[in-house]
Amino acid sequence: MSIDLRAGSPPARVPFYNYPKVRSIAYQVALCAVIAFLVWGAASNAIDNLQKANIASGFGFWDNTAGFDISQSLIPYTNQSTYGRAFWVGLLNTLLVAGIGIVFATIIGFVVGIARLSKNWLVNRAASGYVETIRNIPLLLQLLFWYNAVLKALPDLRDSVKIPGGAFLNNRGLFMPEPIAQTGFGFVLIAIAAGIVGSIGYYIWAKRRQDKTGQQAPVFLVSLGLIVGVPLAVFFAAGLPLTFSYPEAGRFNIRGGIEVVPEFAALLFGLSIYTAAFIAEVVRAGIRAVSHGQTEAAYSLGLRPQPTLRLIVVPQAMRVIIPPLTSQYLNLTKNSTLAVAIGYPDLVQIFTGTVLNQTGQAVEVVAITMAVYLTISLTTSLFMNIYNSRIALVER
Amino acid sequence: MKKIASIIALAVVFGATSASAQTLKTVKDRGILNCGSNGSLAGFGLPDAQGKWAGLDVDFCRAMAAAVFGDDKKVKYVPLSAKDRFTALQSGEVDVLARNTTWTSSRDTQLGLNFAGVNYYDGQGFMVRTALKVKSALELGDASVCVQQGTTTELNLADYFRANKMKLKTVTFATSNEAIKAYDTGRCDAFTTDASGLYAERLRLANAADHIVLPEIISKEPLGPAVRHGDDQWFDVAKWTLNAMINAEELGITSANVAEMAKSDNPDIKRLLGSEGSYGEQLGLSKDWALNIIKLVGNYGESFERNVGAGSPLKIERGLNNLWTKGGLQYAPPVR
Incomplete structure (x- = not known):
């Protein structure tokens, strides 16, 4: 038996402005209006100020000749290039140091993080000491330390350390022979590509077979053979189609070859070592988060320690590790802006430094730079989120 | 910054x-x-x-x-x-x-x-180590030069080397202090700024006699x-x-x-x-x-x-x- 509750008395008349829905929409509209007004006010005020002060505005400067030199550039750049080109040089330099820094920081961070869990007293303590020291010293000081340590410890140009194989090391940087591909080198590249495709195919086949029959296949050895062995054979068969351009000592500097400038090295060391300390803690926390029962269960099923780590512990730990790891990657990228302190030509140094000063267009230049960092960070975040959702616990 | x-x-x-x-x-x-x-x-x-x-x-x-x-x-x-x-x-x-x-x-x-x-x-000049035995700025081809960024100096430097068909490696720093420190540690062969600034900075180096200001003035700097x-x-x-x-x-x-x-x-x-x-x-x-x-x-x-x-x-x-x-x-x- 049911009772109709509406039957008793008619509902009390509530004024429409007291409806929760109306209220929440009204508040949101009001907030949007306030924000829009602030943005409009700031923008029109800025335009007004700029016009009053006779300061050029707009993005017309982009195609003007820059007129200054940049010490490190991944794309051809001379002082006759445009400001726009200088922007790309700076952006690529930022991405270079951030990209390599992320790889190094991840490797060091995982090694140190696992070392902190080691039962070996010395290894454990050394890793703790590293983490506690590095993460408690401001990054800027560490960068200055690395820059001065790197510069001061290295010999002068005239007493360069000669590294076997034609490389030089001095306080101007590391100079290495540059490989130059000759005709026929394309075959080697094709062999490498074929090797990678073949390895993936073999991996899939091996996995299917293991699912069906339980038999394991030597995936690692076969892949190594396909990706390294075969191309090497092709390389010899093609008659060594690779020559090197060796660096040569000139009167002031070393010419030719690949050059790694000390500013880059100092920034890379500083960023990787600093961020690695944080990553180590993230990794340690992630592994600790996997219940010990999981390991015991694996052992009781007869798995050896190495597969236990690889198949049971790490996949579960990764779920805890990935989100904080993403924010460490973002921190590293953003921290690379400290490059200005040691003269590495990153985006901030070139663009909000020299270009801003030469053009005087602070609003445009700073806005572009902020948009670029936002884009880099959001992109990194996006990829890490995709990865995270792939490895997340599949709930059934 | x-x-x-x-x-x-x-x-x-x-x-x-x-x-x-x-x-x-x-x-x-x-x-x-x-x-x-x-x-x-x-x-x-x-x-x-x-x-x-x-x-x-x-x-x-x-x-x-x-x-x-x-x-x-x-x-x-x-x-x-x-x-x-x-x-x-x-x-x-x-x-x-x-x-x-x-x-x-x-x-x-x-x-x-x-x-x-x-x-x-003023006018822009160069300072180098005496030990380099450089007598003129025209001998600086291929040299590394430390310079402060965001200055006319930075632009003149690029112009001068281009006009004289010399190669150049610039290392730019946000402040003059950082630039001169890098020059002092040997990162660069030369330091460039306005001549008045060169004389002022030279006095602050450990041993002023080890550095000379080259005779060339490469720009007008009013x-x-x-x-x-x-x-x-x-x-x-x-x-x-x-x-x-x-x-x-x-x-x-x-x-x-x-x-x-x-x-x-x-x-x-x-x-x-x-x-x-x-x-x-x-x-x-x-x-x-x-x-x-x-x-x-x-x-x-x-x-x-x-x-x-x-x-x-x-x-x-x-x-x-x-x-x-x-x-x-x-x-x-x-x-x-």
Whole structure:
């Protein structure tokens, strides 16, 4: 038996402005209006100020000749290039140091993080000491330390350390022979590509077979053979189609070859070592988060320690590790802006430094730079989120 | 640095509009002059151990304060790096920029600056280690050169090497201090800046005799104080502060004899020191504006000798900076 509750008395008349829905929409509209007004006010005020002060505005400067030199550039750049080109040089330099820094920081961070869990007293303590020291010293000081340590410890140009194989090391940087591909080198590249495709195919086949029959296949050895062995054979068969351009000592500097400038090295060391300390803690926390029962269960099923780590512990730990790891990657990228302190030509140094000063267009230049960092960070975040959702616990 | 730039950009965005229109009134109401200065260049702008600022550019700001307030101590010095200086002036953070800044056409137009004149005729040079046995800048092909970013120096350097078909590796730093430190550690073969700056920096190196300044001067660097576009009254005050100092030297008025000179019969002197005509009032200042400048700061020659000339550790010759009557370029329009 049911009772109709509406039957008793008619509902009390509530004024429409007291409806929760109306209220929440009204508040949101009001907030949007306030924000829009602030943005409009700031923008029109800025335009007004700029016009009053006779300061050029707009993005017309982009195609003007820059007129200054940049010490490190991944794309051809001379002082006759445009400001726009200088922007790309700076952006690529930022991405270079951030990209390599992320790889190094991840490797060091995982090694140190696992070392902190080691039962070996010395290894454990050394890793703790590293983490506690590095993460408690401001990054800027560490960068200055690395820059001065790197510069001061290295010999002068005239007493360069000669590294076997034609490389030089001095306080101007590391100079290495540059490989130059000759005709026929394309075959080697094709062999490498074929090797990678073949390895993936073999991996899939091996996995299917293991699912069906339980038999394991030597995936690692076969892949190594396909990706390294075969191309090497092709390389010899093609008659060594690779020559090197060796660096040569000139009167002031070393010419030719690949050059790694000390500013880059100092920034890379500083960023990787600093961020690695944080990553180590993230990794340690992630592994600790996997219940010990999981390991015991694996052992009781007869798995050896190495597969236990690889198949049971790490996949579960990764779920805890990935989100904080993403924010460490973002921190590293953003921290690379400290490059200005040691003269590495990153985006901030070139663009909000020299270009801003030469053009005087602070609003445009700073806005572009902020948009670029936002884009880099959001992109990194996006990829890490995709990865995270792939490895997340599949709930059934 | 990015932070500073962002803050300054914000200041441009949200900053009050009135500040740019009536700077003289704003400064008078505030009771203190905000002066953008170099914080680390001996002879131009540098606080000493007691925190007392001294230098040719600092003297200009003192002279402006003397002209406006009759007191040369009513100045707040804001040390600015080369790359932040223009935004600081544009955004109204400082009222005048006296920071060994080169007068160029693009700064005059695009950056919205007005240069009040030239208080030091300079030119860019190079400093190298004596041990390199380099005799001329033309031998510097392939060299690494340390330079401060955001300066005309950076552009001249690139031009000079391109014009002489030499290769160059520049290493740029945000501040002059960092650039000279990198040069000192051997990161670069040469350090380049305005010649006056080279002499000043050389004195700060561990062993000054190990470094020489090469003879070539590769550019014209007329250094002068600047104010914002769009406020002609304030621009006039800045221009005539400098002109008063130069005219005073030409007329032989010094900080020591200014009281006597005020009684002089020379009409030029009477006009400058305010005992004849109302030239101070026309500028929006008091009658004795120039008298205060000379009494408190001195004439241009005194300021030069004290800060960069014979009376200073830099010992730079007057050269181009001598009066036009003595073979130099310093020439000021008359007060009348």
